[in-house]
Amino acid sequence: MTAGAVTAGATTEAPATVLLVEDEPSIADVLTIALRYHRFEVLAAGSVREAAEAVRRARPDVALLDVMLPDGDGRDIAHQLRLTHPEMAVVFLTARDAPAEIVGGLSLGDDYITKPFNVDEVVARLRAVLRRTRPADRIAARPPLRYGDLELDEATYTVRRAGHTVDLTPTEYALLRFLVRNAGAVLTKEQLLRHVWRYEHAAESTVVETYISYLRRKLDVHGPPLITTRRGVGYGLAGPDSP
Numbered sequence: 001m002t003a004g005a006v007t008a009g010a011t012t013e014a015p016a017t018v019l020l021v022e023d024e025p026s027i028a029d030v031l032t033i034a035l036r037y038h039r040f041e042v043l044a045a046g047s048v049r050e051a052a053e054a055v056r057r058a059r060p061d062v063a064l065l066d067v068m069l070p071d072g073d074g075r076d077i078a079h080q081l082r083l084t085h086p087e088m089a090v091v092f093l094t095a096r097d098a099p100a101e102i103v104g105g106l107s108l109g110d111d112y113i114t115k116p117f118n119v120d121e122v123v124a125r126l127r128a129v130l131r132r133t134r135p136a137d138r139i140a141a142r143p144p145l146r147y148g149d150l151e152l153d154e155a156t157y158t159v160r161r162a163g164h165t166v167d168l169t170p171t172e173y174a175l176l177r178f179l180v181r182n183a184g185a186v187l188t189k190e191q192l193l194r195h196v197w198r199y200e201h202a203a204e205s206t207v208v209e210t211y212i213s214y215l216r217r218k219l220d221v222h223g224p225p226l227i228t229t230r231r232g233v234g235y236g237l238a239g240p241d242s243p
Contacts, residue, residue, distance in 0.1 A: 016130050017041040019060035021051045021077065022093070023069050027115075031064070034119045040126070048072035055085065061134055062089040062126060067096055067105070078108040089133040091126060093117065147180045147237060149223055161222040168218065171196070175211050176219075179227065179237055188234040208235075 018035055022028040023046045032042050043060055045051040048071050054060070063081060065074035078090045090109035094101075097114040105112040110129045113122060145152040149162040157173055159166040168176065175196050179187065189208045197207065212227060212235055219226050228238050 016061040019043045019063040021045045022066045038123050067094040089129045145180050164222045183237045186230045186234050186236040
């Protein structure tokens with residue numbers, strides 16, 4: 001295995017998630033660091049069991065599989081993924097380099113890389129596989145943001161509270177999302193102006209107070225008051241289980 005020259009490789013594609021199944025810690029560490037440097041998200045597993053659990057928790061775009069694993073065969077994982085997640089790409093990364101092994105692996109997966117390998121080649125081949133298998137207009141799936149009975153769907157920009165759809169403007173949605181992402185903190189007016197309205201300097205404006213009022217009016221009809229005020233400091237969210 002050779003690391004090669006790691007370059008940034010700028011891309012406008014949405015980040016892809018790689019399920020890395022490799023039981024050799026030194027190899028797994030090198031690949032994880034390199035893939036994350038190249039803007040991949042990485043789920044690491046060292047066994048068949050851990051790989052199955054990772055797929056249950058998330059939906060990777062591509063699996064990078066070693067064949068020889070402590071509790072089974074990477075080809076068994078590939079076969080199962082083909083049955084349960086046919087949209088997921090599969091790339092083998094293994095020391096088995098006999099022609100028959102390569103042909104057999106390609107019948108199950110989308111590419112086959114032999115060890116020792118060059119990290120830059122692995123990155124390039126993963127990207128090539130994803131260009132073939134991942135729709136160009138696909139939006140990277142993200143789980144909804146949840147806080148108590150509140151749910152924000154970041155794919156559709158919709159909000160529900162206690163099962164009721166809450167109709168928000170884009171600015172109201174951005175403000176609520178920032179509050180939810182920082183649940184547990186009290187956010188100052190200056191922080192909200194900088195991160196939601198992109199003001200570089202705190203402005204003498206009532207825009208924050210106005211939009212907090214809009215959100216309260218729309219959210220509180222479906223449950224107890226959600227947004228709290230810390231006088232002289234800023235705003236936050238009430239505890240998700242508050243009465």
